[in-house]
Amino acid sequence: MNWIDVAVLALPALPLLSAALIPLSTGGHPRRAARWSIGFTTFTLLVALALLVQHLRGAQGQSLFVGVQSIGLLLDPLSLAMSVLVAGISLIVHVYSLNYMADEPGYVRFFSLLDLMTATILLMVSAGDLITLLVAWFAVGQLLYFLLGHNTQREVTGRYAFWTFITYRLGDLPLVGAALLLVKAYGAWDLPTLFARVAADPHLQLGGVAVVPVAALLVALAAFARSAQFPLHIWLPYTMDGPTPVSALMHAGIVNAGGFLFNRFAPLLIHAPDVLHLAFVVGLVTALLGSALMLTQNDIKKSLGYSTMGQMGFMIMECGLGAFSLAVYHLIAHGLFKATLFLGSGNVIGDTRRDDGVPADDIYTFVVERRPLRAVKVPWLLAATITVLVPAVVLGLSHWLVAADFFHKQGAIVLLFFGWVTGAQVFFSIHKLPSENPWRSLTLIFLSFLIVVVGYTLIAHAFETFLYPDPVLRDATYAAAGINLLAFDLMIIFFTLVLVGAWLVTFYAQSLDLEGRQGTLWNAIYLNLYALFSREFYISDIYTQMSHATVAASKRVNVWLRWV
Amino acid sequence: MIELLICAVLLLPLLPFSLAVNAALQALPNWLRALLLIALPVAGAVVLGGVPVPTGALARVIQVAAALTALFYAWRLLSVRELFVWARLQATSAWALIWLAWLFGMSGERLIAVALALSLPAAALTLLACALQRRLGGAYLGLRGRLGAIYPRLTGALVVALVAALAAPPFPGFFALLAVLHQVSAVSVFIVLAVWILWSWAASLLWQHSLFGEPWPQPVGTVDLSTTMAAVWVLLALAAISLGLIGGWVWSMH
Numbered sequence: 001m002n003w004i005d006v007a008v009l010a011l012p013a014l015p016l017l018s019a020a021l022i023p024l025s026t027g028g029h030p031r032r033a034a035r036w037s038i039g040f041t042t043f044t045l046l047v048a049l050a051l052l053v054q055h056l057r058g059a060q061g062q063s064l065f066v067g068v069q070s071i072g073l074l075l076d077p078l079s080l081a082m083s084v085l086v087a088g089i090s091l092i093v094h095v096y097s098l099n100y101m102a103d104e105p106g107y108v109r110f111f112s113l114l115d116l117m118t119a120t121i122l123l124m125v126s127a128g129d130l131i132t133l134l135v136a137w138f139a140v141g142q143l144l145y146f147l148l149g150h151n152t153q154r155e156v157t158g159r160y161a162f163w164t165f166i167t168y169r170l171g172d173l174p175l176v177g178a179a180l181l182l183v184k185a186y187g188a189w190d191l192p193t194l195f196a197r198v199a200a201d202p203h204l205q206l207g208g209v210a211v212v213p214v215a216a217l218l219v220a221l222a223a224f225a226r227s228a229q230f231p232l233h234i235w236l237p238y239t240m241d242g243p244t245p246v247s248a249l250m251h252a253g254i255v256n257a258g259g260f261l262f263n264r265f266a267p268l269l270i271h272a273p274d275v276l277h278l279a280f281v282v283g284l285v286t287a288l289l290g291s292a293l294m295l296t297q298n299d300i301k302k303s304l305g306y307s308t309m310g311q312m313g314f315m316i317m318e319c320g321l322g323a324f325s326l327a328v329y330h331l332i333a334h335g336l337f338k339a340t341l342f343l344g345s346g347n348v349i350g351d352t353r354r355d356d357g358v359p360a361d362d363i364y365t366f367v368v369e370r371r372p373l374r375a376v377k378v379p380w381l382l383a384a385t386i387t388v389l390v391p392a393v394v395l396g397l398s399h400w401l402v403a404a405d406f407f408h409k410q411g412a413i414v415l416l417f418f419g420w421v422t423g424a425q426v427f428f429s430i431h432k433l434p435s436e437n438p439w440r441s442l443t444l445i446f447l448s449f450l451i452v453v454v455g456y457t458l459i460a461h462a463f464e465t466f467l468y469p470d471p472v473l474r475d476a477t478y479a480a481a482g483i484n485l486l487a488f489d490l491m492i493i494f495f496t497l498v499l500v501g502a503w504l505v506t507f508y509a510q511s512l513d514l515e516g517r518q519g520t521l522w523n524a525i526y527l528n529l530y531a532l533f534s535r536e537f538y539i540s541d542i543y544t545q546m547s548h549a550t551v552a553a554s555k556r557v558n559v560w561l562r563w564v
Numbered sequence: 565m566i567e568l569l570i571c572a573v574l575l576l577p578l579l580p581f582s583l584a585v586n587a588a589l590q591a592l593p594n595w596l597r598a599l600l601l602i603a604l605p606v607a608g609a610v611v612l613g614g615v616p617v618p619t620g621a622l623a624r625v626i627q628v629a630a631a632l633t634a635l636f637y638a639w640r641l642l643s644v645r646e647l648f649v650w651a652r653l654q655a656t657s658a659w660a661l662i663w664l665a666w667l668f669g670m671s672g673e674r675l676i677a678v679a680l681a682l683s684l685p686a687a688a689l690t691l692l693a694c695a696l697q698r699r700l701g702g703a704y705l706g707l708r709g710r711l712g713a714i715y716p717r718l719t720g721a722l723v724v725a726l727v728a729a730l731a732a733p734p735f736p737g738f739f740a741l742l743a744v745l746h747q748v749s750a751v752s753v754f755i756v757l758a759v760w761i762l763w764s765w766a767a768s769l770l771w772q773h774s775l776f777g778e779p780w781p782q783p784v785g786t787v788d789l790s791t792t793m794a795a796v797w798v799l800l801a802l803a804a805i806s807l808g809l810i811g812g813w814v815w816s817m818h
Contacts, residue, residue, distance in 0.1 A: 071813050105713075131812060134742070135733040142732050145768070149775065152712050158776030162768055169764045173757045180745055180753070207750070551769075555643035563649050564586040 004054060007047050008066045008075050011083055012123040014044045015090075019115035023108050030107040031098075037111040038094045041118060045087040052080050063192065065128050070190040074128035077467045078263050078328065082125035085332050089252045089339050090118040096343050097245040104243070110150055114249075117143045121253060125260060129190040130179040133264075137175055137222070140254060141168030148242035148250075156241055163235040171225020171232065175261075178218035182268075185211040195267040202271040216272030219265045220279055223319075227258025227312040230286045234540045237297075237305030244342055251308050252339035256331035258312065262319040263328055266473070269319075270480040277483065280320025287313030289537075296533040308338060321411030322481030325464035325474075378438045383431040390446060391423025398454045402461040409478035410488050417492060421499055423449055432507060568615045575608030576659040576679075578629040579636065589652055594697075597648075598690040601655050602683055605662060609679035612666045627667055631755045634660035638759045641766035645706030647693035647722075650770060654729055655686035657759060658737075664752050665744045677811060678743055681736035684804065685729035692722050695789065705770055709777020717794040723771050724801050730767040731760060734805045739812030 018040035022033040055077070063076035073079075094114060101110055120143060124136035141164070148161035183189055185206045186197040204211050223229075228236040236255065240247060262269065262279070269275060290310030297303045311334045318327040378386075395416055426445060435441050468474045482488075505512065516522035535541070577585035589597050618626065637657035644650045662679050670678065693703035695718055700708050712719040731737035745756050789797070 068813075131742075135738070138733045138738065142727065152710060152775050155776045158772050162772055165768055166765055169761060173761060176742070176745065176757065177753065180742075183746070550639075551642045554640050558640050558643050561583065561640075563644070563646070564583055564590055 004051065004064065004075070005066045007051050008064070008073050008126065010047050011044060011051075011073075011087075011126060012119045014040050014047065015115040015119035015122065019112045019119060022115070023112050031102075033108045034094075034098050034111050037115055038091070038098065040115065041087065041091045041094045044118070044122070045084070045091050048080070048083040048087045051075065052084055055080055065190065065192055067128055067190075070129055070188065070193070071131060072128040072190065073123075073126045073132070074191060075126065077469070078260070079126040081328060081332070081463075081467065082260055083122055085335060086118065086121045086125060086253050089249065089335060090114070090121075092339060092343065093245045093249045096248070097243075100245060100346075101243060104151070106150060110147075110243070113143060113147050113150075114245075117147060117249070117254075121257075124257070128192070130183065130194070131189055133191075134172075134176060134179055137257075138169075138172050140257070141165055141172060144168065144246075144250065144254060147246045148239055150243050150246070151241075154241060160235065160238040160241055164239055167225055167232055167235045171222050174218040174225075175222035178215040178222070181206070181211055181215045181218070185215075191264070198268055198271065212268060213272045213274060216265070216269050216275040217278070219261060219268065220275050223258035223261040223279075223316065224282060225258075226261065227255055227316060228286075228309050229258070229282050229312065229316055230289055231539055233286065233290070233309050234536075234543060236309055237293075237302040237536075238540075240301035240305060244346065248339045248342035251304075251342060252335035255308060255312060256315065256335060259315045259319065259327040259331045262316070263324050263467070266324050266468075266477060270473070270476045273480045273482075276320050276322065276481045278320070279316050280481070283313045283315070283317030283320050285313070286310070287317060289313075292533060293536060296530070298534075304341065308334075311338075318415070320481060321414050322409070322478035323411050323415055324477050325467040326415070326460060328467060329460055329463050378431060378442070383427075386442065387424050387427040387431065390427060391420050391449065394450055394453050395419050395423065398457040402457055409475075410482045411478045413488075413492070417495065419453070423453075425503065428503065428507075565615055565618075568611055569618075572608050572611045572615065575604050575611060576662055577633075577656065578626075578660060578663065579633045582633055582637070582656050586652055586656060590649075594648070594690060594694050597652070598687045598694075601651065601687040601690060602680070605655070605659050605679040605683040606676055608659065609662060609666075609676045612662070613671045613675055617667060617669065623667060626663060627752070630660040630663035630667070631752065633657070634664070634759045635755060635762070638762035638766070641762065642769065644766070645704055645770065645773060647689060647696060647703035647705060647770075650766070651686040651689035651693065651729075654689075654763065654766075655683055657763070658682035658686070661741075661744050661756060661759065664756070665747050668748045668752070670743070670747045674743065674815075677736075678740040681740035681808065681811075682731070685725055685735070685737060688725045688800070689722075689729060692718070692725055696722070699787070705773040705777065707778070709773055709775075710779040711774050713779075715788045717789040717791075719774060721789065721794065721797040722774060724797075726767045726771050728801070728804065730763045732764075734809050734812075736804055736808030736811060739808050739815065742812070743815055 018037050022036050025036075055075075063074060066073050066075065094111070097110065097114065101107055104110065117140070120136050120139045123132060124140060127133035127136055145161045145165040148164060149158050151157050182194060182198075185204050186194055188194040188197060198212060202212050225232045239250065242250070287310050290306050290308075290313050294303050294306035294310060297306060311330070315327045315330045315334070318324075318330060377383075399412070399416065426449065427442070430441050430445050431438070433441070464474065468477075483491075505514070515526050532538070573581055574585070589600060592600065617623070634657050637653045637660070641650060641653050641657070644653060659679075659682070661682065662675065665678055666675060696703040696708075699715065699718070702708070711722075728735040728737060731741045733739075741756065741760060745753055748756065
């Protein structure tokens with residue numbers, strides 16, 4: 001056993017050791033317990049970084065299985081990237097909690113649970129076999145309940161922690177089904193052997209049922225529940241009653257597990273194109289609804305929750321397009337910025353009470369103070385040309401420079417399309433804002449856009465090569481997500497029309513009088529739609545009614561049977 | 565064979581016999597009930613191990629009865645707030661799964677191990693219910709909430725036992741259910757998974773009451789579990805986890 005084997009095993013073992021030791025050995029000194037916990041987490045991060053450096057220096061693409069027979073841990077680019085992310089965010093959350101949780105009861109218990117959660121997530125991302133993956137997958141939901149329900153003084157905290165737990169458990173079961181189906185069909189628990197056998201015979205049938213598509217569907221369902229996809233999303237916006245560090249860890253590291261699962265089972269999913277198409281649709285619906293609900297909520301915390309839901313929708317949609325590595329890139333980027341948002345939210349609220357911090361620039365003067373400016377406009381034809389062409393040229397050139405064959409992949413075209421839409425929207429918004437010097441604003445936006453797109457393209461391409469060094473597998477993921485060319489073209493035209501229509505409606509909302517006059521049918525429809533969005537489509541109410549009815553019926557039968 | 569099957573039905577009761585067995589268990593002293601919650605399934609698994617698996621109509625009848633019993637008792641758990649009753653009904657639901665595993669070919673030591681793994685948490689819960697009864701005058705958690713602040717060690721032991729009862733990893737019940745799922749047919753897989761989600765739902769509702777429910781204003785006793793007793797429970801949980809992990813790994817390797 002060399003140092004790499006030891007380091008791979010140490011990754012989940014170190015926080016596990018910390019979780020066991022700190023409640024026993026630091027009696028009466030809670031701060032010491034927290035410092036020990038931070039020390040262990042720092043060491044875990046260093047081990048993960050050492051393994052990453054070793055991997056980058058060594059032979060690329062080699063994965064290592066450390067274990068006994070079919071049970072063990074896997075060291076590959078995916079587990080390395082995720083381990084560094086998880087250990088890093090966990091360390092930040094630990095350091096933040098040192099003072100933030102100081103006055104809370106159960107301080108040592110909190111750190112112990114945080115360590116246990118870190119160990120479990122690290123075990124999950126580095127699991128090399130289905131049993132270990134299932135153990136870790138189940139345990140994450142279990143531990144999250146107790147972390148979210150840390151404050152037992154508020155009944156509502158427990159209720160929403162329960163929602164999370166039961167949704168996670170509902171999502172755990174499809175993964176059990178997938179694991180059992182794969183093991184029965186291919187006779188292997190360890191992932192490298194299993195994927196090799198799947199690649200050798202992807203059309204295997206068991207009792208007349210095609211194994212790979214069904215197992216892939218079950219894996220996707222597990223990922224949907226874990227990553228709050230519609231209609232299994234209700235728990236996410238309601239879990240803000242947990243401690244802020246837990247919210248940060250959850251939104252930055254736990255809810256992203258769906259994207260990880262898609263990547264872990266990529267060798268399986270490339271043989272199930274229909275499941276990828278389903279993921280695209282579910283992700284798209286979730287992204288749209290999450291974003292819409294984020295905009296219609298008047299509770300800022302719920303709004304943040306729905307923002308995460310929208311991001312998770314995008315992540316699953318990327319998987320559905322075959323851009324698996326982009327989903328990991330997305331989850332890392334989202335993890336970092338969402339953790340920053342949550343951990344910085346307290347300071348922001350405090351600072352805002354003293355000073356709103358909004359600079360008195362042109363945009364502020366116009367939007368907030370509504371003072372008219374001596375606005376100068378760019379001719380509309382020129383503005384329209386810039387809006388449409390500049391993002392397309394920047395995106396196209398930057399992607400063509402890093403990978404000329406990029407445009408042959410349908411999934412990549414869709415992603416470029418979304419990039420173009422975002423870019424065009426930015427340019428159009430700038431054009432709409434009154435400014436005394438519109439060319440300066442447009443130039444600044446162009447430079448920012450250029451830096452973001454070129455930087456993103458280079459990093460995303462390098463990351464894809466790191467995560468999937470095998471070009472055959474890389475291309476296979478995009479190929480599996482592809483659809484009929486005519487259907488693809490029609491879809492792009494449809495989305496273009498919808499988006500252009502949505503822009504026009506948005507920017508001319510006031511003059512169009514969307515609400516309609518009171519008493520008219522249109523006004524009634526508008527108000528009902530508004531109620532539907534603000535009440536979150538009544539999904540939580542439906543679930544609550546259904547569960548209450550089930551429990552009440554059980555109670556009636558128990559009374560009738562005298563509880564025997 | 566029929567005599568042995570009847571004997572097994574009494575030891576691992578299926579509907580409608582389960583109603584009578586549950587009524588009998590309820591009438592027994594607590595310590596004896598805890599003992600029987602382990603002895604009955606082990607004896608039942610031993611007896612079943614010696615019976616050849618039936619085919620045809622009899623097998624279908626047993627399969628339907630086992631599925632109904634497991635689902636019915638798991639569903640009934642949702643509204644139970646009394647810990648003694650909860651432990652008894654959960655055990656009855658779990659025992660029906662042993663029948664399913666046996667019907668699809670599990671036998672010998674593996675069947676006994678599954679029976680033990682699925683029944684031990686119920687026995688532990690019965691003992692913890694006794695501890696609660698001594699302190700609170702009853703084990704009805706629907707009226708006795710927020711126990712963590714008053715009895716942190718006892719509440720901890722209770723929650724861990726409930727986690728084990730819902731067959732969460734790394735407790736042996738998790739690996740036992742995986743073994744059962746691996747053994748049974750596709751239709752029965754759905755039954756076992758439905759039972760699993762109902763157990764999870766019921767267990768979380770129960771600890772929800774003990775952790776977040778209405779605080780109990782007048783506890784009869786104010787003494788938490790002693791450190792020694794808490795250490796014993798921790799050691800028992802660790803032993804169960806170790807045995808579960810080893811058993812699970814060994815099972816998956818073969």
